[in-house]
Amino acid sequence: TGEASLHITMDELARVPVSRNVESVALLAPGTVPGIRAFGEDKRLVSFGGSSVAENVYYIDGLNVSNFRNGLGGSSVPFEFYDQFQIKTGGYSAEFGRSTGGVINAVTRRGSNEFEYGVVAYTEPDLWQGTSPDTWRPDGTLYDLNSSNSETDTTIDIYVSGPIIRDRLFFFALFEPQNSSSTWTGRGTANRLHKEKIDNDFWGGNLTWNVTDNHSLSYTAFTDRRDIVEEQFDYDVEARTVGESIGVATGYRGGDNHIIRYDGQLTDSFALSALYGTNEYNLTDRTSNDIDCPVVVDVSDSSTALYPGCWLYAYPSVSYDEREAFRIDFEYYVGNHTLRAGFDRENNLSFYTDSNSGFSFVPDRLGGIYYRYQSWDVGAQLPNGAIVPDVNGDGSRVDTVRSRYEEWGGSFDTVSSAWYLEDTWTLSDAFEISLGIRNEVYENFNGVGEKFLNIEDQWAPRLALSWAPGRNDNQRVSLNWGRYHLPAMTLPNIFMGSSQLDEMRYFVYDGNRDSTTGAPLSIDQDGIPTTQELGSVLIRADGSVPEARGALDAGLEPMYQDEWIVAYERDFGDAWIAGIRYVNRELQSLIEDVSVEMQGCSDLVMTNPGTDMTTFCDADGDGVLEETFIPADALGFPEARRRYQAVELTFEKSARDNWALQGSYT
DSSP: OOOEEEEEEHHHHTTSOOOSSHHHHHTTSTTEEEOOGGGSTTSOOEEETTOOTTSOEEEETTEEOBOTTTOOOBOOOOGGGEEEEEEEEEOOOTTOOSOSSOEEEEEEOOOOSSOEEEEEEEEEOGGGSOOOOOEEOTTSOEEEOGGGOEEEEEEEEEEEEEEEETTTEEEEEEEEEEEEEEEEEETTEEEEEEEEEEOOEEEEEEEEEEEETTEEEEEEEEEOOEEEEEEEEEEETTTTEEEEEEEEEEEEEBOEEEEEEEEEEOSSSEEEEEEEEEEEEEOOEEETTTTTOOEEEEOSSTTOOBOOSSOSOSSOEEEEEEEEEEEEEEEEEETTEEEEEEEEEEEEEEEEEEEOSOGGGSTTSSSOOEEEEEEEOTTOBOTTSOBOOOTTSSSOOEEEEEEEEEEEEEEEEEEEEEEEEEEEEEOSSSEEEEEEEEEEEEEEEOTTSOEEEEEEEEEEEEEEEEEOGGGOTTEEEEEEEEEEEOOOOSHHHHHHHSEEEEEEEEEEOOSOBOTTTOOBSSBOTTSOBOSOBOSOOEEEEESSOOOGGGGBOTTOOOOEEEEEEEEEEEEEETTEEEEEEEEEEEEEEOOEEEEOOSTTSOSEEEEOTTSOEEEEEOTTSSSOOEEEEEOHHHHOOOOOOOEEEEEEEEEEEEEETTEEEEEEEO
């Protein structure tokens, strides 16, 4: 009632020229636009109704598979594994939450009494793709050698389905060997050629058991594991020739997903569904050079940063997310009321640890070391407070090398739970009203299990009215109002609640460095330079986990958005339908980490920008945090604002006479 959504099946999509991913399907809905590719790793995510691409929620067979670390996208399956999609752009009922954008709700394929099998293949050869022009800096040097880029992608889907026991037990299975490759030069570093390859296989399947005519069980399992293997080579830009291999970097992505679902019609008027599911997503990045190649950056020439050595990732990491979810939904029919209620809970875990490349340089610690070459004027003050001496005796600039050791990480839990109630009341053939309420709770914990963020009683009322003027089924007016909350992602837990160690030291550079690694030659067994040290060790973080209350505003309010939708739709007969919809979305509260430049306070504090803050700081340096009030005027951050207003015109001719047409203007 009043919901703005698009429902489309794979049979319908087979006749529509769209790319084979769920985001392209979502773009068929009015009010959606693609985001920039940088946020989607290997695809462009979607903005719904003016929201960012990180505010959507993804479901597969009822399981939330959204990325809870930063909100960007979710788990995916091969396109042939899908059966149908619901794209909800607004006005969705109290059953759905954790989104201030849109809902992408997908259902996978099932078996039936008919045996079916098939092979579907797609290829995108490099020969048929365009090439962007090369780009150059203002000084005439090459910035991006696009003419050397190439990409080839081939997908083959093999599927089979049918009955195991006719009318009772069915199966569907799909196998997809993947093979994609691409080649490019690094932007800004055209002297390196990158060759990337992904050749992992996808598998997925479903078992559906109709226990009786009124009770069914289903089990869906799939994996979207993939290893993104990238080898880097020396590259002669002028001669366009490939040199020796520098090393291999591997990004481990995706994981296994399992969904168990029960649906039962317990009586003629009472239905129950329950779901248990798990999903995982790997985010580990490692390279073949992590052991022996420290991070080296040379900014001695202030106009150009150079990256000598053999390191590939500055911060190789071991990182993954795991979700365990449970939900139960009830539906009860009494008179002309449809009552619905439900509860769901997600236990989410994010694990993250990283440090610099070059593990062998610091043998007794977790990670490696970072060397930075830089020149300073005599008398300049270094970040550790030291004054640069006249080392050369003639007042000339002094070359230095900074060694830096960093490590951070931990295991971070997040609990999200919600319950909802909803009554859809059919007053007459012409008028229907739906009233709903949803309550959500988000609990985030830091690396030592201390509650980092706790937002309770996030009330989300929903109201929808539907009216058929003159009791005429060929036209309908609807009105919808709702409040929607967005959960706090786990990324702040990681960056503000990790154990952190960060030490920097400065030394005079004697001009000698290793030709392979780029590290200074004069170093001890722990990778520390042995030349003249300038000042003392600068300890930016001591390895402990900061107290959670020091990184939070005690008066923090949840992030939420209010939405109004007014719509009119008319059926003109002969399969033609047209409509008009007005949408008004306004962000009422935002959670953001802001910089607090006060003695003894955390560098970053989670707050609602534009409001007064109460946090805990160690202003007197005695090691004890004390409650500190900071007025909004002193912080100087403006209040967050976002308002989206739109008029959507839609038209559709359903598939009769062997053709169909659908379109919208926003």
